Amino acid sequence: MLWPGLTDPVHDSQRLFRQILQAMSEPGTLHNLDLDAPPEVAPIGAALWGALLTLCDLDTRVWIARELDTPALREALSFHTGCRLADDPASADFAVVTPTTLHTEIAFATGSDEYPDRSTTLLVSLDSLNDQGPWQISGPGIPERRWLDVGDGEALMGCLARNHTQFPRGLDALLACDARLTAIPRSSRIEKCLKEDRSCMSQ
Amino acid sequence: MYVAVKGGEQAIANAHQLLGDRRRGDRELAELSVEQIQEQLRLAVDRVMSEASLFDPELAALALKQASGDTIEAVFLLRAYRTTLPRLAVSEPVDTSAMRIERRISATYKDIPGGQILGPTYDYTHRLLDFMQLAEGEIPTPARAEQALESCPQILELLNAEGLIEREADDGSEPYDITRDPPDYPVDRAARLQMLARGDEGYLLSLAYSTQRGYGRNHPFAGEIRIGQVEVEIFVEEFGERICIGEIPVSECQMINQFGGSREVAPQFTRGYGLSFGHNERKTMAMALVDRALRAEELGEPVNSPAQQAEFVLAHADSVEASGFVSHLKLPHYVDFQSELELLRRLRRAHAASQKAASDEEVI
Amino acid sequence: MNGYNFAYLDEQTKRMIRRALLKAVAIPGYQVPFGGREMPMPYGWGTGGMQLTASILGSDDVLKVIDQGADDTTNAVSIRAFFQRVAGVETTTATTSASVIQTRHRIPEAALSHGQILVFQVPIPEPLRFIEPSEQETRLMHALEEYGVMHVKLYEDIARYGHIATTYAYPVKVDDRYVMDPSPIPKFDNPKLHMNEALMLFGAGREKRLYAIPPYTRVESLDFEDHPFEIQAWDECCALCGSETSYLDEVITDDAGNRMFVCSDTDYCMTRRGEVA
Structure with a gap:
């Protein structure tokens, strides 16, 4: 089965971008991306596929984690966006990963102090995503705090929490499960709250 | 839908109408055609194409017509049009050694292989107004060689063969593209030359002149100036080879400059380079002088003159940027001006109060 | 408009700007370099703001354009007409009805609400530019968070005039990290930057920089304990x-x-x- 492109590339990508922009500027808020989903056997869901279609083109390098890497995904990406696939994660503008990928340390680009923008954006495929959960985030874009449940989150949140120690260098992440998407940029502060006492442990 | 505005839209429409009227001028006189501008104001057309970074003599002539002859406005029109064009292919580097030469001179040798060709130049005209041109008369067809010269060796290559001048070779790397990526200072020479190539001629001329007067002097000799047609080629995947898509006229200037050298490298001359679309000799000479001045740091020379300061020179060379930002002062700024007024009045009140307090103290 | 894409810019340029915008909101107050394009309006007349507006605008947006706070100033009229022509979007003068507001020199008086986007036109994005003209130097100062010169400059004003003599484009610090130029808004508008519900985007076309303040972000105007920031x-x-x-x-x-x-x-x-x- 073929992977679907955007029905109306100009207006669909505008609409999806605005949702992604809102997700990135208000970390932890959930957004449902409305587009044709990739085939059921695909390793990623509609929201991440929508983000790739919206953001990637000839000028973009994409790195795909081994557990998500299929010939069908590669072909669909090249066909619909023309993006280049990166072998070296440090050269990637976008990296398509799962929380499992992050169990091993991977040298993505975190930018430099002069050019912190020259960094990889993670596109994380999740098994579950909810706005009630143990992970508390705060910072720009968040009135006080928001909570997230991202399933198996220790490695993922550990990786994103390290941003705080090297800001302004760091990784920004779009996290998605099926059509649902949220974002955690490097500016977010992440803590884990234990259910029993709601006290938070800084990551 | 209705938009509540108070005359702004009408005022703008009226201004445009008046502009069109002034552009046309006296309706008793024949309207200037784009073809006439293209044929008879060639140097203006060439300058507009160079600074707009788009080779299209017809549209450059149209831009000049639409801009009532205002070069900077015409450059802006053509540049804004250029931005909307899709990029269909990337050409191979043009080979100026294979130029079909119309003009070629060297100031460094009395005679050169292939000869010195004056070509169409204002150089030795006496600058006396030619009142004959007030009357309309046909110009006699010039005497000219049967055909243009075939390719001539580059003078600097003769020096190169002897090792007297620094070598410049294509390392095959993809050059930075200033039309797509923002300048990231310090920029490399490829990016600098692109920025100079679209830089304002008057600005480069003045900077080049300043180096001759001692602000970053680099002892230039006009090694070779050549003007003529070069072939533009693109590589076509399907054919597996280059094909020529046409010819364009270009001007090229290679300056030979002050020599450098070190314990490791024997002394040799250095270079400055200028290239532009069409017949644009003054621009390419100025560009070559400024290019050489901007190489000061690379060549281990002190950087202490304006023409040697890359960020200063390059960030202010573009006439479209410069004219836009200077002219934006015409836009309303009354909110910020009100801010300044409010502060100034407050400072003056405080000043008057302290003066009064001081004089009261004296009285006591 | 025949021959041009929706909202004028081609899709590849929009994507380039959109990617840069995501980095801008992820690093609040940091100036992201972007491949600014020529617009059919002069540099200095809002080309940066226009490129951002063109990159975010959709057919269901309602656009408001102001200059000096007014909808009827000539350049506001001209920019609004441009987007009506190339995007066919609905326009409004009512702050509360607009989903996207492009502005020069003011933040509207009415409180902005969640979901609105305010796009600022920026002439000189670098707050340190008039203290240090070299881009290489100012980039390093931001990297090292070395903002002492800015305080020195403000303090010299106090020594000379008894007041901080900056009345517009008054520098702010965003989320306690980047010193940022809020564009030439009067300092009267600076407090509105703090914890605003709207997303604020800043575009400098000629200088090819864009930056952002996400909603609910701490923004402080620089001052001193003995000379606190005050508005007109x-x-x-x-x-x-x-x-x-x-x-x-x-x-x-x-x-x-x-x-x-x-x-x-x-x-x-x-x-x-x-x-x-």
């Missing part, structure tokens, strides 16, 4: 609507130098007059 105040109130809390423009009414003060935000003023009537 007028003895007068608006001659048209009587507002005592809005930013006022001084209008000279005759040769004798008589003057009146009126709201710079025309929509705010009209709305108040409508309510009173």
Whole structure:
């Protein structure tokens, strides 16, 4: 089965971008991306596929984690966006990963102090995503705090929490499960709250 | 839908109408055609194409017509049009050694292989107004060689063969593209030359002149100036080879400059380079002088003159940027001006109060 | 408009700007370099703001354009007409009805709400530029968070005039990290940057930089303990609507130098007059 492109590339990508922009500027808020989903056997869901279609083109390098890497995904990406696939994660503008990928340390680009923008954006495929959960985030874009449940989150949140120690260098992440998407940029502060006492442990 | 505005839209429409009227001028006189501008104001057309970074003599002539002859406005029109064009292919580097030469001179040798060709130049005209041109008369067809010269060796290559001048070779790397990526200072020479190539001629001329007067002097000799047609080629995947898509006229200037050298490298001359679309000799000479001045740091020379300061020179060379930002002062700024007024009045009140307090103290 | 894409820019340029915008909101206050394109308007006349607007605008957006707080200033009229022509979007003068507001030199008086986007036109994005003209140097200063020179400059004002003599484009610090130029808005508008519900995007076309302040972000105006930041105040109130809390423009009414003060935000003023009537 073929992977679907955007029905109306100009207006669909505008609409999806605005949702992604809102997700990135208000970390932890959930957004449902409305587009044709990739085939059921695909390793990623509609929201991440929508983000790739919206953001990637000839000028973009994409790195795909081994557990998500299929010939069908590669072909669909090249066909619909023309993006280049990166072998070296440090050269990637976008990296398509799962929380499992992050169990091993991977040298993505975190930018430099002069050019912190020259960094990889993670596109994380999740098994579950909810706005009630143990992970508390705060910072720009968040009135006080928001909570997230991202399933198996220790490695993922550990990786994103390290941003705080090297800001302004760091990784920004779009996290998605099926059509649902949220974002955690490097500016977010992440803590884990234990259910029993709601006290938070800084990551 | 209705938009509540108070005359702004009408005022703008009226201004445009008046502009069109002034552009046309006296309706008793024949309207200037784009073809006439293209044929008879060639140097203006060439300058507009160079600074707009788009080779299209017809549209450059149209831009000049639409801009009532205002070069900077015409450059802006053509540049804004250029931005909307899709990029269909990337050409191979043009080979100026294979130029079909119309003009070629060297100031460094009395005679050169292939000869010195004056070509169409204002150089030795006496600058006396030619009142004959007030009357309309046909110009006699010039005497000219049967055909243009075939390719001539580059003078600097003769020096190169002897090792007297620094070598410049294509390392095959993809050059930075200033039309797509923002300048990231310090920029490399490829990016600098692109920025100079679209830089304002008057600005480069003045900077080049300043180096001759001692602000970053680099002892230039006009090694070779050549003007003529070069072939533009693109590589076509399907054919597996280059094909020529046409010819364009270009001007090229290679300056030979002050020599450098070190314990490791024997002394040799250095270079400055200028290239532009069409017949644009003054621009390419100025560009070559400024290019050489901007190489000061690379060549281990002190950087202490304006023409040697890359960020200063390059960030202010573009006439479209410069004219836009200077002219934006015409836009309303009354909110910020009100801010300044409010502060100034407050400072003056405080000043008057302290003066009064001081004089009261004296009285006591 | 025939021959041009929706909202003028081609899709590849929009994507390039969109990717840069995501980095901008992820690093609040940091100036992201972007491959700015020529627009069919002069540099310095809002080409940066226009490129951002063109990259975010959709057919269901409602656009408001203001210059000096007013919808009817010539450049606001011109930019609004441009987007009507190339994107066919609905436009409005009502701050509360707009989903996207492009502005030069003001933040509207009416509080912005969640979901709105305010796009600022920026002439010189670098707050340190008038202290250090070299881009290489200022980039390093931001990297090292080395902002001492800015405080020195403000303090020299105090020593000389008894006040900080910056009245517009007054520097701010975003989320306690980047010093940022809020564009030449009067410092009167600076407090509105703090914890605003709207997303604020800044575009500098000629300088090829864009930056952002996400909603609910801490933004402080630089000051000193003994010289706290303060905003402009007028003895007068608006001659048209009587507002005592809005930013006022001084209008000279005759040769004798008589003057009146009126709201710079025309929509705010009209709305108040409508309510009173």
